[in-house]
């Protein structure tokens with residue numbers, strides 16, 4: 001086994017990560033169903049990841065916590081409507097939240113040396129959006145640590161627009177996918193001018209989720225994971241971000 005050139009230790013800080021070992025409480029098993037969209041990068045669509053009651057609960061505990069979403073420009077975090085218009089809420093780790101964290105760990109086969117970042121909901125109103133971006137940062141290859149994978153979960157989707165667009169992922173051919181992704185020419189142009197009729201746009205569907213891996217085994221990022229939250233036209237969309245921070249595979 002190849003030894004990493006440098007060993008970087010990470011700061012396992014409770015304000016950032018959902019720590020505390022395997023959840024010992026009782027969680028009701030969720031019978032979600034999965035559909036493989038891509039192998040490289042790994043992208044899996046998940047139906048019924050959240051129950052109706054869980055979504056309702058997440059919305060309730062988020063309500064008083066929402067604050068404007070910030071963007072990091074390399075120096076400071078600030079509001080930048082050209083990049084992102086939404087509010088997000090850091091969730092208290094009650095039993096419902098811990099069971100969702102545990103479901104995300106189990107889904108990934110309890111991947112070693114991987115920590116879930118504290119869960120956040122994100123709410124978008126009309127013209128709310130997030131321009132195309134990567135969830136990973138470029139230093140994972142050097143440090144051996146990074147955002148190895150992401151879940152985008154739809155907690156509320158009482159909206160038009162607001163799809164999650166991956167312009168570099170090839171649209172699957174089978175018509176059955178049209179239940180979950182936009183088919184045909186959509187011609188919606190994101191706030192950054194990227195035309196979403198290429199690639200895959202997931203419809204926001206309450207309770208469903210998209211899971212993808214951001215980093216290759218060596219810690220470099222997949223270009224194909226470039227994605228956006230397209231502008232909401234009417235109504236409200238609430239997403240749940242589950243970001244998984246871990247050691248890249250070749251360093252494990």
Ligand SMILES: O=C(O)CCC(=O)C(=O)O
Pocket residue numbers: 122130135152162163164165227228229230239241
């Ligand atoms: O809202 C979406 O559809 C995508 C959100 C997203 O990519 C993010 O918060 O990192």
Ligand SMILES: [Fe+2]
Pocket residue numbers: 133134135227
């Ligand atoms: Fe993202």
